[in-house]
Amino acid sequence: MPELPEVETIRRQLDAALPGARIVAAGAHPSAKFAPATDAEGAAIRAVRRRGKYLLLDLDDGRELIVHLGMTGAFSIATDRGEAGPGPYTRAWWELDDGRTVVFDDIRRFGRIAVVDAGDYRSLPTLHELGPEPFDPAFTPKVLWEALRGTRRRLKTQLLSQRPVAGVGNIYADEAFWSAQVHPARRSLTSAQAARLHAGIVEALRRGLDGGGTTLRDYRGVDGRRGENQFHLACYGRRGLPCQRCGSLLEAAVWDGRTTTFCRACQGPTPRR
């Protein structure tokens, strides 16, 4: 499940390989989520950027090819015809003028592709309303506090909306709340808790980035390599295992449709509502 560190790892690999190449042909799964991939045909790729979990490929005609990896999206670049080309889970592919083919596979089809005028993200609500980048100086503890205390939703639910900060998904959210010793089901927090959560978010994402991403099931880089960060998770997916800080057994619950792992001893009792 690609979150910011995984998407950034992929971005770096694509940005090292694609700028300068022109898309001479394209194909896509007929679903409305992937069909727009063919709209990029004829354009050259200038750069590969990232906002949150979205990959933004700048095209030379004033548009952007936007790709969200969803849960199981993955890129590969085929250099020889017939080798690592489109497969049963390929949802889009782009043939380049240098003979390579960029292939986008997505088993569960939670991904999404769009081509828009540069900077016009109105057709992608989450991207349009996206919060600051976590490593940007504009993302401060105060900004996070303001974004979280201005809602009555659970803190984690609000965090996953991508509005307080861009790029945090379920894995890094659990890690950040555990690190900050803040209960994710709370609906309010102090400025001191916000400061700890801010530090926890940045730290968790930085660690994921340094590890080349977290591979739990499907995530692979463009080069097919798995991430390493799954070996360093302290909380996510460790229900029933001892907390690395206090030794209590970690618990898990489902709130707002998302499984959350937490330490009752470190992060406090679950709020009544």
Add this chain to the structure above:
DNA sequence: GGCTGGCCCTGTACGC
């Protein structure tokens, strides 16, 4: 306008 819950998807794990 804010919030909640359902839906989309398919491989994997597990129980019977």
Add this chain to the structure above:
DNA sequence: TGCGTACAGGGCCAGC
């Protein structure tokens, strides 16, 4: 062994 069911979850959207 084979079948059925639950589960994983990011983003969108209808309905409250």
